[in-house]
Amino acid sequence: MTLARRIIPCLDTDCGRVVKGVNFAGLRDAGDPAKLAARYNGEGADELIVLDIAASRDRRSTFLDTIRRVAAELAIPLAAGGGILTREEARAVIQAGADKITVNTAAVDRPELIAELSGEFGAQAVVVAIDAKREDEHWDVRIRGGAVSADLDAVSWAKQAAAFGAGEILLTSMDRDGTQTGFDIALTAAISRAVSVPVIASGGAKSPAHFLDVFREGCADAALAASIFHDGVQSIRSLKEFLAEAGIPVRLPC
Amino acid sequence: MRITIIDHGPGNVASVERALARISISTERAISEQAIARATAVILPGVGHFSALVRALDENSLRAPLSRAIARGVPFLGICLGLQALYESSDEAPVLRGLGMLPGHVSALPAQSKLPHMGWNRVHPLPGSRLFRGIPVESYFYFAHSFAASPIASAETVATCTYGCEFVAAIERGNLFGVQFHPEKSGAAGAQLLRNFVRLAA
Numbered sequence: 346m347t348l349a350r351r352i353i354p355c356l357d358t359d360c361g362r363v364v365k366g367v368n369f370a371g372l373r374d375a376g377d378p379a380k381l382a383a384r385y386n387g388e389g390a391d392e393l394i395v396l397d398i399a400a401s402r403d404r405r406s407t408f409l410d411t412i413r414r415v416a417a418e419l420a421i422p423l424a425a426g427g428g429i430l431t432r433e434e435a436r437a438v439i440q441a442g443a444d445k446i447t448v449n450t451a452a453v454d455r456p457e458l459i460a461e462l463s464g465e466f467g468a469q470a471v472v473v474a475i476d477a478k479r480e481d482e483h484w485d486v487r488i489r490g491g492a493v494s495a496d497l498d499a500v501s502w503a504k505q506a507a508a509f510g511a512g513e514i515l516l517t518s519m520d521r522d523g524t525q526t527g528f529d530i531a532l533t534a535a536i537s538r539a540v541s542v543p544v545i546a547s548g549g550a551k552s553p554a555h556f557l558d559v560f561r562e563g564c565a566d567a568a569l570a571a572s573i574f575h576d577g578v579q580s581i582r583s584l585k586e587f588l589a590e591a592g593i594p595v596r597l598p599c
Numbered sequence: 600m601r602i603t604i605i606d607h608g609p610g611n612v613a614s615v616e617r618a619l620a621r622i623s624i625s626t627e628r629a630i631s632e633q634a635i636a637r638a639t640a641v642i643l644p645g646v647g648h649f650s651a652l653v654r655a656l657d658e659n660s661l662r663a664p665l666s667r668a669i670a671r672g673v674p675f676l677g678i679c680l681g682l683q684a685l686y687e688s689s690d691e692a693p694v695l696r697g698l699g700m701l702p703g704h705v706s707a708l709p710a711q712s713k714l715p716h717m718g719w720n721r722v723h724p725l726p727g728s729r730l731f732r733g734i735p736v737e738s739y740f741y742f743a744h745s746f747a748a749s750p751i752a753s754a755e756t757v758a759t760c761t762y763g764c765e766f767v768a769a770i771e772r773g774n775l776f777g778v779q780f781h782p783e784k785s786g787a788a789g790a791q792l793l794r795n796f797v798r799l800a801a
Contacts (some may be wrong), residue, residue, distance in 0.1 A: 348762070349719040349739055386786075391719055417617060422741060422784045442613055444646075444743075444784065467647045469715045469743035512715055541713050566718065596719045596739040598786065 349596040350560045350588065351391035351567035352581055353545060354574045356381060356415070357398045361407050364398065365572045372398075375575045378411050383418040385574065388581040389598030392422045394447065394515070394569065398490075400428025409441040416442025424472050424515075435462050439470070447515055449474040450488040453495045453502070456509050463510030472545075473511040475499055477532055478519040484532055491519050499532070500539045507540045514544045515569070521549025525573070528555055533563035545569050553579070553587040560593050600801055601625045603638035605681075607645070607655035611783065615644045615678065618783035622794050630655075635664040638673055640800035644783075645680025646743070649705070650692035652680050662698060669700065674774045674800035679744055682770065682777030691746050701755055701770060701777075705748050709763035715745040716762045722769070722780065724758040730769055730776055731758060732795050738788040740768070740780035747779055774799075 356363045356378050363375040375381075382393055395415055397408040405428075412425050425438050426447030435446045446466070452459050452473050462471045476491050477484040477499040484499035495502070503514050516536050518529035528546045537544040543566035546559045550570035559565045573579040585595045602619060606612050606628035616626050626642075629635065643665075645652050656662060669675050677685050686697045689705035697705070708716055719739040724731035740760075747766035750756045758769035760779070770777045776796060782789035 348716075351718055389786075416614075420618060420621065420784065420786050420790060422743075422781075440613070442617070444611065444614065465647075467715075467743075468745070469717050470646065512717060542715075543713055543717060566713070596786075 347594050348566070349391065349594050350565070351545075352389075352556070352584060352595070353392045353394055353567050353569040354381070354385045354390050354581070355394045355396065355547070355569050355571045357396050357571060358408065358411050359397070359399050360404060361411050363575065365575060375572070379414040379418050381575060382415040385581060386419050386421055389585055389596065390421060390581050391567070391596060392424065393419060395423065395425045395443075396447070397427030405434075409437055412438060412441035412443055426472070426474065430458075432461050432465060435466070439466060445470045445472050445513070447472040447474045449476065452506060453486065453488050453497065456505065459506055459509035459511050463512070468510050468512035468542075471511050472513045472515050473506040474515040474517065475503060475506070475536075476517045476519050479532075484535070487519055500535050503536045503540050507542045511542060513542055514540060516544055516546055518548035522547070524549050525551035527551070528559040528563060528565070528568065530558055530563040533559055533565050537564035537566070543567060551578075553584050556584060556588060557591050557593065560588070600639055600797070601627055602640045602642055602797070602800070603627055603629050603634060605635075605641065605643045605661070606630050607652055607659075611644050611646050611678075611781070614781075614783045615642060618790065618793055619797075622790060622797065624797050630659050630661070632660055632664045635661060635668050638668060640674045640797075641665075641668060642676045642678065643681035643684065644678045645684065647680060648691060649680060649683060649689040649746070650695055652684050653692065653695050653697065656684070656698070665698065666700070669775055672774050674796065675776065676796050677777035678783070679779060679781055682767075682779055683746060683748065685770075685775070685777055686748055689746055700775060701748075701753070701772075703748050703753055705746050707746055708744075708766065712763035715743055717743045720760050720762060720780075722758050722760050724769065728757040728769070729771055729799055730778070730792055730795050734788050734791050740782070740785040740788060742780045744779060
């Protein structure tokens with residue numbers, strides 16, 4: 346009856362390599378994307394996200410090549426994004442092997458892009474990524490890699506994005522990202538209650554208990570993490586076994 | 600053997616090709632009447648809109664060749680929208696006629712649930728289903744859709760799934776097969792289902 350809660354490893358890539366950083370800065374190499382993808386596919390990841398963190402035009406062909414190499418390893422869905430501005434760019438990402446595209450800044454700048462992508466590829470293929478940062482009593486939407494305030498309330502923007510045709514919201518807490526202090530439960534719950542599309546919680550994961558909290562209290566449909574999986578600190582298999590034990594519906598790999 | 604994948608534009612053709620390549624099955628992409636006429640097994644994949652798929656099939660005059668192929672016993676697997684297109688009609692494009700190879704109508708999933716129905720859900724196959732042979736019961740498969748056929752009064756239905764309501768997850772009738780989920784994205788269980796189809800087609 347209920348959908349399994351999804352565990353999604355995220356590969357932040359640059360120049361064909363997986364990189365990782367803390368609070369959107371201080372990058373270091375974390376391996377080959379295709380190798381990591383194969384490992385996560387085997388460990389029981391439910392989906393994979395590949396992001397082009399530099400998102401520069403001249404490196405786009407390298408990113409498309411990364412998508413092709415990653416997709417070849419996967420028997421699970423793949424979302425990809427980073428700097429997608431147009432339908433043509435989205436099409437190239439889909440043709441390279443992604444099932445979904447993620448858009449962030451470009452969707453804030455021109456929300457009609459969400460409707461265009463949704464019209465061409467279907468809502469299930471359009472993930473709107475929101476980077477949110479706490480400001481007094483609300484969460485502010487940040488764009489351009491977190492550098493700039495969009496002057497939008499995250500809850501209203503999530504609703505608007507869904508109304509434009511987003512099939513899913515990838516919600517990153519900028520306050521928690523890289524801190525390993527747990528997901529932002531209040532933020533995730535606020536967005537999840539506000540929209541009728543699935544919400545992927547991101548930012549701050551370290552322990553299995555953090556995942557349990559974000560599913561139970563944060564009402565997340567999926568949870569994303571990067572470095573704890575890349576470093577082998579947390580295996581996806583044992584994380585899912587923990588969640589299943591706690592009564593969360595998850596897909597256990599055979 | 601080689602499987603002919605109908606390439607009707609926006610779709611998950613490449614994903615299906617990769618999934619079949621992983622189980623060592625060669626494929627060819629096709630959209631012509633001639634290719635369907637000489638096909639030995641056909642997969643109709645599909646993501647996107649019902650109208651886009653049905654129109655693409657009509658623009659390439661594939662209705663009759665597909666019916667003939669199925670009538671002469673060519674194994675056929677419709678995936679997601681490729682299953683929905685086999686029915687008579689869909690809420691997604693009420694004025695268009697589906698392929699009508701299966702009786703019934705494709706309806707919108709109830710709006711009280713989060714839509715699209717996207718993610719991993721449990722599928723309940725009937726005992727004896729050929730597609731689900733060797734797949735553990737209660738296995739999860741990956742879904743991404745907002746429309747589905749109702750299982751009521753359908754002898755072809757061999758598996759159902761529940762999300763807001765019960766709907767058709769898989770059909771089998773002779774050489775005609777269809778699945779609402781994406782076996783090409785469904786991990787080990789999906790790979791086994793594709794292997795079963797290939798075996799039935801061989």
